[in-house]
Amino acid sequence: MAEYKQPVSVLVVIFTNDLEVLLLERADHPGYWQSVTGSCEPGEALADTAIREVSEETGIDASQYALTDWQIQNVYEIYPHWRHRYQLGVTENTEHVFGLRLPKQVAVQLAPREHLRFLWLPLQEAADKVFSPSNRAAIAQLAERSHAR
Secondary structure (H helix, E strand, O other): OOOOEOOEEEEEEEEEOOOEEEEEEEOOOOOOEEOEEEEOOOOOOHHHHHHHHHHHHHOOOHHHOEEEEEEEEEEEEOOHHHHHHEOOOOOEEEEEEEEEEEOOOOOOOOOOOOEEEEEEEEHHHHHHHEOOHHHHHHHHOHHHHHHOO
16 A cells, blocks of 8 residues: 655745745756655654654754744645645645744755755745745745744
């Protein structure tokens, strides 16, 4: 029996105190840039999913920094070319948005099967580069959220 992804995921916007945003280029879709994303495992808390995905995708230990649940949920249609990862009939995903504040840029260790390259970009450039509307909206909120510690 195939193991399907749950239609519940996290989006983790990783940023520095200077509002530089870490973006990752997808290995399965070169040219598609995004923040850290990933599906919850069965029984896993959302914050634990965020910590696991950040570690898997970047090598960063999110538990050592300020990880915040932004209390934002985005429900969106799963792109048709990714639906095979979910049980038959599942067409929507609920994404939970987190922010991970770092004092400054840190070393990034990419998961080569998931991502090709990474960039640290200023806030507006990062928002313009991501392919996902929900990722763009989350990055756009950074300036406001970074002052409301």
